[in-house]
Amino acid sequence: QSALTQPASVSGSPGQSITISCTGTSSDVGGYNYVSWYQQHPGKAPKLMIYEVSNRPSGVPDRFSGSKSGNTASLTISGLQAEDEADYYCSSYTSSSLYVFGTGTKVTVL
Amino acid sequence: EVQLVESGGGLVKPGGSLRLSCAASGFTFSSYSMNWVRQAPGKGLEWVSSISSSSSYIYYADSVKGRFTISRDNAKNSLYLQMNSLRAEDTAVYYCARDYSYGSWAFDPWGQGTLVTVSS
Numbered sequence: 001q002s003a004l005t006q007p008a009s010v011s012g013s014p015g016q017s018i019t020i021s022c023t024g025t026s027s028d029v030g031g032y033n034y035v036s037w038y039q040q041h042p043g044k045a046p047k048l049m050i051y052e053v054s055n056r057p058s059g060v061p062d063r064f065s066g067s068k069s070g071n072t073a074s075l076t077i078s079g080l081q082a083e084d085e086a087d088y089y090c091s092s093y094t095s096s097s098l099y100v101f102g103t104g105t106k107v108t109v110l
Numbered sequence: 111e112v113q114l115v116e117s118g119g120g121l122v123k124p125g126g127s128l129r130l131s132c133a134a135s136g137f138t139f140s141s142y143s144m145n146w147v148r149q150a151p152g153k154g155l156e157w158v159s160s161i162s163s164s165s166s167y168i169y170y171a172d173s174v175k176g177r178f179t180i181s182r183d184n185a186k187n188s189l190y191l192q193m194n195s196l197r198a199e200d201t202a203v204y205y206c207a208r209d210y211s212y213g214s215w216a217f218d219p220w221g222q223g224t225l226v227t228v229s230s
Binding site for chain 1: 145147154155156157160169171172205207210214215216217218219220221222223
């Protein structure tokens with residue numbers, strides 16, 4: 001099972017919107033609505049930001065939103081803030097090996 | 111407060127064994143599936159293993175199948191990962207993570223992680 005494909009880095013200025021893509025196959029992202037997104041600050045444990053493609057856990061700001069089209073899922077951060085600078089990982093249920101993570105994206109706030 | 115605390119990491123020689131533990135508190139442990147996820151230094155996240163609430167269903171990544179064994183003790187609110195035949199490529203921070211909710215196929219919360227270093 002290959003990792004889902006994410007851009008290595010994405011950057012934006014405070015207040016702007018950015019979108020991180022997560023591309024898989026019909027056996028994972030495209031086949032199930034079980035895509036989740038995680039935020040990880042340096043030296044910290046990951047934190048769930050989005051589950052089941054577009055649902056936000058309690059406490060996650062509504063600046064974070066998720067969507068999916070075909071085999072590609074996306075995480076959009078609107079109104080980018082300094083504290084959003086972190087690594088972001090997507091994950092999906094997969095029929096072949098249960099779970100697969102994305103390659104990770106470093107978000108830089110300029 | 112929901113909390114997961116891993117322990118048992120350390121330095122081990124190639125071919126050696128190690129047992130990781132994860133102590134859970136603040137929620138009904140016996141009602142949730144649990145998972146291990148690892149992260150090699152400077153690398154991304156890799157799912158390792160999952161176990162259902164009653165231990166009826168157990169899954170492993172191909173990279174650890176046959177070498178690692180996941181288990182849990184609901185009476186002790188604890189999750190374990192027995193790691194045998196360790197290799198250099200198993201070097202990573204190992205996180206235990208709870209299923210966010212039944213059928214969500216998402217992980218939350220996560221523990222702080224425990225570092226496993228496989229080196230001679």
